[in-house]
Amino acid sequence: MNRTTDALIPQVGVITDIRQETPDVKTFRVNASEGGKLFEHMPGQCAMLCAPGVGEAMFSITSSPTNQAYQEFSIKCCGELTEYLHSLEPGSQIAVRGPYGNYFPVDKELKGKDLLFIAGGIGLAPLRSVINYVLDHRADYGRVDILYGARSADDLVQMKEIREVWMQAPGVHVHLTIDRPQDGWEGHVGFVPAYLKELDFASDKTALVCGPPVMIKFVLAALEEMGYTKDQVYTTLELRMKCGIGKCGRCNIGTKYVCKDGPVFRFDEIDELPDEIW
Amino acid sequence: MQELKNRIAQLLADGSVQRILGWKKGEMDYDAEPAFFETQASLDDFVYHGFCAANLSKYMIEAAKLPGKTLVCLKPCDSYSFNQLLKEHRVDREKTYIIGVGCSGKLDIDKIRAAGIKGISGISEMENDTLRIETLEGEKSCRRKDVLLERCHVCKGKDHVIFDEQIGSSQDTTDGDRFAAVREIEAMAPEARFAYFQEELGKCIRCNACRNVCPVCNCRKCVFDSTKFDSVQKVNADSFEERMFHIIRAFHVAGRCTDCGECSRVCPQKIPLHLFNRKLIQDINTLYGTYQAGSGLEGKTPLTEYHPEDAEP
Amino acid sequence: MYRINSRQMEMLFRKITEERELYLPVKAGGQVNFAAWTADAEVSLDTLKTVKSPKDAFFPQFESLYTCRTQEGKLTIEAEKRKDRPFVVFGMKACDLKGIQVLDQVFLKEPADSCYAARREKGTIVALACAAPETSCFCPVFGIDPAAPEADVCLWKIGEAYYWKSYTEKGAALTKSVEPLLEAAEDDAVVEKEQARIRTMVKKLPLSSLSLEGWDGAHMNEKFESPLWEQLHRPCLACGTCTFVCPACQCYDIRDYKTAAGVQRYRCWDSCMYSDFTLMAAGNNRTTQMQRFRQRFMHKLVYFPANNDGMYSCTGCGRCVEKCPVSLNIVKVIKAFAKEGAANE
Numbered sequence: 017m018n019r020t021t022d023a024l025i026p027q028v029g030v031i032t033d034i035r036q037e038t039p040d041v042k043t044f045r046v047n048a049s050e051g052g053k054l055f056e057h058m059p060g061q062c063a064m065l066c067a068p069g070v071g072e073a074m075f076s077i078t079s080s081p082t083n084q085a086y087q088e089f090s091i092k093c094c095g096e097l098t099e100y101l102h103s104l105e106p107g108s109q110i111a112v113r114g115p116y117g118n119y120f121p122v123d124k125e126l127k128g129k130d131l132l133f134i135a136g137g138i139g140l141a142p143l144r145s146v147i148n149y150v151l152d153h154r155a156d157y158g159r160v161d162i163l164y165g166a167r168s169a170d171d172l173v174q175m176k177e178i179r180e181v182w183m184q185a186p187g188v189h190v191h192l193t194i195d196r197p198q199d200g201w202e203g204h205v206g207f208v209p210a211y212l213k214e215l216d217f218a219s220d221k222t223a224l225v226c227g228p229p230v231m232i233k234f235v236l237a238a239l240e241e242m243g244y245t246k247d248q249v250y251t252t253l254e255l256r257m258k259c260g261i262g263k264c265g266r267c268n269i270g271t272k273y274v275c276k277d278g279p280v281f282r283f284d285e286i287d288e289l290p291d292e293i294w
Numbered sequence: 295m296q297e298l299k300n301r302i303a304q305l306l307a308d309g310s311v312q313r314i315l316g317w318k319k320g321e322m323d324y325d326a327e328p329a330f331f332e333t334q335a336s337l338d339d340f341v342y343h344g345f346c347a348a349n350l351s352k353y354m355i356e357a358a359k360l361p362g363k364t365l366v367c368l369k370p371c372d373s374y375s376f377n378q379l380l381k382e383h384r385v386d387r388e389k390t391y392i393i394g395v396g397c398s399g400k401l402d403i404d405k406i407r408a409a410g411i412k413g414i415s416g417i418s419e420m421e422n423d424t425l426r427i428e429t430l431e432g433e434k435s436c437r438r439k440d441v442l443l444e445r446c447h448v449c450k451g452k453d454h455v456i457f458d459e460q461i462g463s464s465q466d467t468t469d470g471d472r473f474a475a476v477r478e479i480e481a482m483a484p485e486a487r488f489a490y491f492q493e494e495l496g497k498c499i500r501c502n503a504c505r506n507v508c509p510v511c512n513c514r515k516c517v518f519d520s521t522k523f524d525s526v527q528k529v530n531a532d533s534f535e536e537r538m539f540h541i542i543r544a545f546h547v548a549g550r551c552t553d554c555g556e557c558s559r560v561c562p563q564k565i566p567l568h569l570f571n572r573k574l575i576q577d578i579n580t581l582y583g584t585y586q587a588g589s590g591l592e593g594k595t596p597l598t599e600y601h602p603e604d605a606e607p
Numbered sequence: 608m609y610r611i612n613s614r615q616m617e618m619l620f621r622k623i624t625e626e627r628e629l630y631l632p633v634k635a636g637g638q639v640n641f642a643a644w645t646a647d648a649e650v651s652l653d654t655l656k657t658v659k660s661p662k663d664a665f666f667p668q669f670e671s672l673y674t675c676r677t678q679e680g681k682l683t684i685e686a687e688k689r690k691d692r693p694f695v696v697f698g699m700k701a702c703d704l705k706g707i708q709v710l711d712q713v714f715l716k717e718p719a720d721s722c723y724a725a726r727r728e729k730g731t732i733v734a735l736a737c738a739a740p741e742t743s744c745f746c747p748v749f750g751i752d753p754a755a756p757e758a759d760v761c762l763w764k765i766g767e768a769y770y771w772k773s774y775t776e777k778g779a780a781l782t783k784s785v786e787p788l789l790e791a792a793e794d795d796a797v798v799e800k801e802q803a804r805i806r807t808m809v810k811k812l813p814l815s816s817l818s819l820e821g822w823d824g825a826h827m828n829e830k831f832e833s834p835l836w837e838q839l840h841r842p843c844l845a846c847g848t849c850t851f852v853c854p855a856c857q858c859y860d861i862r863d864y865k866t867a868a869g870v871q872r873y874r875c876w877d878s879c880m881y882s883d884f885t886l887m888a889a890g891n892n893r894t895t896q897m898q899r900f901r902q903r904f905m906h907k908l909v910y911f912p913a914n915n916d917g918m919y920s921c922t923g924c925g926r927c928v929e930k931c932p933v934s935l936n937i938v939k940v941i942k943a944f945a946k947e948g949a950a951n952e
Contacts, residue, residue, distance in 0.1 A: 023718040025673050025686045049682075068675035068682070068870035069863050109682035111675060229890075255892055256885045258861045261718050264877070265858030266885050268906060269892075270827055271913045290831040290905070292892055321814070321942070322742070325934035328842040348933055353842075415742050415813055430742065430811055493636045499659060499668065501851045502881075503932045506844040519883060528847065528860065529669045529875035560932030562848050563638050563658055 023261045026066055029054055029112035031104055032086060037173040038166075041138055042102055043078065043090045046112060054087055054112055059122055059145040060252055060280045063114030064260050065089065067104075071097035074257040074275065077115065078141040080148035090141040090173055116260040117279050120146045120224060120250060122153075129222040130158035134235050136208050136227025137166045140173055142252045142279075143226050151185050158187075161217060165193040165208040169201045191215060209234035212242075219243030225251045229294040236283060246283035253279045253286075253293060269293055295342045298367070298395060298461045303337050305365055311391050312362030315353055317346040323417040324403045328353060330364075342367065342462075344419050347400035347443060349556050351375040351385075352509040358386040366390060369397040370464065371445070373454040374552035374588030375509035380456070381591050382550070384512055394454030396462030399438070399446035401425070404564070406441045439467065445555030445568070448472035455589055472553075475566070476573050495537050497563035500528050504557035504567050505543060510550040510587075517542075544570035549578060549597035552588035581605040608798070609771040609782065609789035616652070616769070620644050620697075622785050627731070628694035630664050632657050641696065652698050652764070655741055656926060660703050660854030664696045665726045666710055668851070669875045672722070672861070676869035689725035695781060697733045701756035702746045702924035704734055706854025709922070712915045713857050731777045734758035736805060743925030745814035745938065751922060754805035765801050772798070814925070814938055818945060824913025831905060835943055840900035842933045847878035849927040849936065855907070855920045858884075879903050904940050 033045035046065075048054050054063070057077050066072035073095075079088035093102045101110075120126060131150060133143050150157050162182060166172045172192065183190050193204040193211045204211055208231055219242055225235050232251055239249055255267040255274045262276030270289040272278060286293065302314050314337070318329035324345040331337050349372045357364040368376055373394060379385045406414065406427065413430030420426055423438045448471070452464035479487060505511045505518070518539065530539070544551075544567075553575060557567040578585055582596035582604070611619060623629045624644060632651045633642040639654040641661040671687045699707075707727075714723035734756035737744075746753055755761065759778035763770045771789060773782045782789070809815055822830070850856045860877035863870050877884060879902045885893045893899050911920035927936045 022686065022721050024721060026684055028682050028684060066675075066872070068677070068872065069865055071863070072861065072872075107680065109677070109680065111682065111684055258859070261720075262716075263713050263720060263857070264860070264874075265879060265906075266877070268902070268910065270831075270905075271824060271910050288828075290828060292898060294892065320934055321938060325928075327934040327939070330841055348842075412739060413742055430808065497636050497638055497640075497658075499851045501846050501848040501878075503844065503846040503848045506846040507932050519881075528877055528881065556932075560846075560848075562852060562930040563636070565636070 023113070024259070026064065026111035026113035027054065029065075029110050031106055031108045031110065034104070034106055037090060037175075038171045040093045041090055041171075041173050042093075043088055043173070044101065044104075045086045045088050046110070047086050049109065053085070055115055057081055057087070057115035058119035059149045060117070060119035060142055061115040062117050062260075062275075062279060063087070063089075063112055064116065064257075065097075065101070066111040066113075067097060067100050068111060070100045071095075072111070072258075073097050074116065074254075074260060076142035076145070076252065076279070078144045080145050080152060082149055082152040090138060090144070092138040114260065116275055118277065120252075120280050122146060122149055126150075126222055127156050128158065130218070130220065131160050132217055132221040132223040133160070133162045133164075134208060134212060134223060134225045134227070135162075135164045136231040137171060138173065139225075139227030139231070140164055141226075143224055144174060144177075146224060147182065151181070151188070154186065159221075160185075160188045161191065161215075161221070162188065163191045163193070163208060163212055163215065165195070165211065167195045169194050169198050169203075207231075207234070209238045212238045216242065219248075221248070223249045225249060233294070246287060249283045250280060251283065251286070253281060255293070295462075298342055298393070299337065299340055301459075301461055302331075302340070302365060302367075302393065303334060305391065306331070306337070307334065310363065311365040313357070313360070313364050314340070315350050315357055315364055315366040316340050317342060317348065317350075317367070322415070324401070324414070330357070342395060344399070344401040344425075344438075345403065345417075347402075347559060349375055349507075349509060349554050351379060352507070352512065354385045354390055355379065355512060358389040360389075363389050363391050365393060367393050367395045368454065368457065369395055369400075370452045370454050371397070371450055371552070371554050373456050374450065374586070375554050376588075377456050377591060378510060378550060378552050378588035379512070381588075382510070382512075392454075392457045392459075394457035394460040396460070396464040397452060398463075398465035399442045399449070399467035401438070401441055402443045402559075405443075406436060409436055409441065411436065439469070442467055443555065443559055444566075445553070445559070450553070450586065456591075473572060473576050475569055476576050479569065479573075491537065494565050495540060497565055498530060498540070499563060500530055500539065501562060502528075503560040503562065504540075507556045507560045508543075508547065509552070509554065509556070510547045511543065540565075540567060540570060544574060547571065548574040549585075549595050550587050551575065552586070608792050608795065609786075610768050610792035611771060611789050613764070613767050613769060615788055616650070619785055619788050620650070621646075622788055623695055623697075623781070626693065626784060627781075628692055629697060630661070630694065631697040641698075644697075652735060653738075655700070655737060655739060656924065656929070658926075658930075659852055660706055660924065660926065661696055661699050662703070662706055662710060662854050664694070665707060665730060666714070666723055666857065666859075666876075669873060670722060671864075671871050671873045674866075674869045674871050687722075689721060690729050691725070693729050693731065694726075695731045695733060698735045698762075699732055699756070699758065700735060700737055700924075701751050701753040702744070702922040703854045704732065704756050704758055705746070705749065705751050705922040706924070707732070709855040709911075709915075709918065709920050710857055712911075712918060731760070731781050732758040733760040733762060733778075733781070736761065736763045736802070738764055738805070740805070740809055740812060741925065742813055743928040744809075744812055744923060745817055745925060745928075746923035747809055747812075747815045748817045748819060749919055749921065749923050752806070753809060754802035763798050763801050765797055770794075770798050770801075814923075814928075817938060817941055819908070819919070819941065821944070821948065822908040822912070822919075822941070823917070824909060827905075827909050827913065830909055830944070831901070833944070833947070835947055836897055836901040839935075839940055839943055840897045842935055843880070843896055843900050844932055845880050845882065845896050845899070846932065847876075847880055848930050848932060850878035850880060850903070851876060852926040852930050854922055854924055854926075857920075879906070904937060907937065908941070 262273035267274035416428035714720040737753035
């Protein structure tokens, strides 16, 4: 994997496309300044995006490694840096370093398994990378179920791709839900954990979960009720990170550094760590 | 100390107070730490001696939010800080029981070490104003008045400005002029003065101990902790910032600083930070009449009151 | 082995600076810290503990990483030059040397930190055995021998002479460059006697028998969940004194500094005791001072040794013991847990 040559020094990235996903989420397409991809990555890995003078933060790479043309980041506007990124136009340049962290074990434990993706809101971003990777290596995996929910229909990201690609793909079943009824929405209404219990999936799948902490908590409880064990469930964590290489200390939880040993963890691994992640 | 210990044990036992804020015996004779005592058993470790220099008034900001009353031991100078906090509505008087404890000046372990006494394993305060010091090389002694904290040489007096009861005797330790050092610096040539401050402030490691210990540095969020502020609280990006942090702080506490001396006591690099505060206190005294922050609860303060005839400094 | 009279040290420093930068304990404003040698510097090799540890020599409190400039919408990123001049850190003590070994575990692990790695490569360490350990010292607890620091060159001050022994290639190179000033000495016995004297003294230190039993990865959650933290942290002022004087603390922040010539991205020491340490736009996983206080000690005494073959991220230098504004420190934490453990048995 060709990480930025010096782990501390970023490269210049060019924003080549910006897509408004929801009122507060935009997807940014980023290329290397000389064209082509910034680097090679694996699904679930992150990169540090920096707007000099504004700030730097870790974002998960939402595009699949199988995308040979560019990397994408879906970013929710929630702070100083993200507000600034949202104000940018295509052609703008930012500083990028990465990729950092581990990845969902698409080449190991996930192979041959039926996969259950469960996402809430912007939490779809890291899972989207895995989903598209799986679709591009369709024969290597079993049935795919995607349960995705958001506050409202307007808060669901990547709807075009969900409708045109995922829903059309063989062996892929998409289940959408929104928190409250809404005009024009004919799909399911209700919180993700409740819908999960309703759908009552077989308990032999491997689940990949990402969303707000409270959703993750209830999803895990629902999965356990359905007969899942913690070693069948993966998630990706978000903590304050600065260096990205397990040195600056702030994403340290117990013996782990989320930026380096994570962000992807299996729930039985999380269970062994001190309880201060959420 | 026994009288004090008996009294607080009694007040805790009869439910008058829910906890005691005092000092706890350390590993050595000179490292007592501020502590809360909530049980009779825990009071075994309660101490009050020459090394209990920490001003406990700031802890009362949080302690007064706890259920029930907190008994706090305040030395005469600490009582000024408490009064100032009260005036600024930072503490709840109703939830505080103050025992004004006597004070015969507090000791500076670094001064003892600087006097060449190394390997200190024990220190006893003797009747005749001397300290008996056990060291790895045998017993040594020194005079109490040679190793007092700087602030004790210019003590504001041994009267508590606020208390519910007083326990213990005091001994005057004043033998210096509070503003002498300020005048010396004022008398320096500008270049020499600049060099002096550059050398002193150049030592700052931005640990924020001075700010965090200061009773009147009690903003819920300090401007230096803001993520939107270009300057940062943990490093001096250049020599300009190095000076600005302390100067901004001094101005922010002007008219509110009681001169408790905690900033200089805790500075790991021994920067005489109190001099900034004293300079401002001196100027306030000169421009608006003598004023001691924390001395009373009533009335306006020199910097929060305006008269048309006020000086234009 | 060589010997040099203390009166010759000035000449030695001068000689070293002909080819190398030299950092050593210097008194300024009444306080002794490691600083660059100058002809008028007040060198204080007899100081046992500098206020700050000498870790600045390899991991400075502030260092620029790179500068970003934007011109007509084009961003350029210029990396700061890595250390390329050889330098000597002179007079480090055994505990501070151990601090560097702790930092090595962090910064040299893949992917290595290029700024730190460059300094480690260019730096030669001359250590000095501790002639008079203090009662705040507890380095033997971490298996450190202050009579025999493991550096490129080690010195012992005996009487008016410094005995000089080189242990590594870097040490040999430095020795060769100053050889005209050194006098050959074949008196190993003198040094051994001094070492024996130091070791006897160390045994008498009140904190040197501290026990670290139970401070390991196996007891991680038990320690983490202890109600003692709630008690222990209460006097903590949440300042960064302990962190900033510590030879083994290595957490840092990366920030922007806007200059006329562009945006400088720099890193600076940070403290897990500070309220913004884990703050992010989406939340904060340590919101109380108890959590932050616990993190510092859990990291030093549990997480770090669990990840580094039992090496603690504390060297027993005792700076926090001497410098904490409220006399709270790692020794008191360890002892409080030991007392609690004994009471529960």
